[in-house]
Amino acid sequence: SQQGEEDPQALSIQEGENATMNCSYKTSINNLQWYRQNSGRGLVHLILIRSNEREKHSGRLRVTLDTSKKSSSLLITASRAADTASYFCATDGWDDYKLSFGAGTTVTVRA
Amino acid sequence: GAVVSQHPSRVICKSGTSVKIECRSLDFQATTMFWYRQFPKQSLMLMATSNEGSKATYEQGVEKDKFLINHASLTLSTLTVTSAHPEDSSFYICSAEGERRYEQYFGPGTRLTVT
Numbered sequence: 001s002q003q004g005e006e007d008p009q010a011l012s013i014q015e016g017e018n019a020t021m022n023c024s025y026k027t028s029i030n031n032l033q034w035y036r037q038n039s040g041r042g043l044v045h046l047i048l049i050r051s052n053e054r055e056k057h058s059g060r061l062r063v064t065l066d067t068s069k070k071s072s073s074l075l076i077t078a079s080r081a082a083d084t085a086s087y088f089c090a091t092d093g094w095d096d097y098k099l100s101f102g103a104g105t106t107v108t109v110r111a
Numbered sequence: 112g113a114v115v116s117q118h119p120s121r122v123i124c125k126s127g128t129s130v131k132i133e134c135r136s137l138d139f140q141a142t143t144m145f146w147y148r149q150f151p152k153q154s155l156m157l158m159a160t161s162n163e164g165s166k167a168t169y170e171q172g173v174e175k176d177k178f179l180i181n182h183a184s185l186t187l188s189t190l191t192v193t194s195a196h197p198e199d200s201s202f203y204i205c206s207a208e209g210e211r212r213y214e215q216y217f218g219p220g221t222r223l224t225v226t
Binding site for chain 1: 115117145152153154155156157160202204206208212213215216217218219220222
């Protein structure tokens, strides 16, 4: 079942700007992951953050997790045209390793 | 490593026919694979969990007789859409579970169009 909600639904920014998107979920989680999907393609794993972690970095990506608010954010710094894609968060639970995906944020980076 | 392929990438079929989609883990063995469905501009919805050597587990609302899943080997799972209807037109994505249960490696997806 889909438990994540993401906002904004769509985001349009200029190349070089930062893009921030948020994900909220409803039940307690084990891990939260972010994926990227280019139009009509499969998913590419970006980063995983465990429920006992608060922040994680990977290159130009920064993910935060606030389990008290049941929310996570993904920040892409110094965006590039190639970052244009849809971004999804996905959670898994302690008893159930199936992934539950958020609705996604479509990011458009204008050159 | 951890590459998952799907075949075909696109398929067009007529109403009433059946179509099979293959999902392969190319460089690792996957006891568990997952099948998702994605409508345009929407998120991925889990359809079923495919376990090698046993019956698939379907999510609520997914017709198991319509979406037949076979996981006959540790590197191959197939999804057969039987008696396809135009409303079955969608993007179908599979994933294979890695060494850690929360790791999933996704295939590139199959675009099914039923005319």
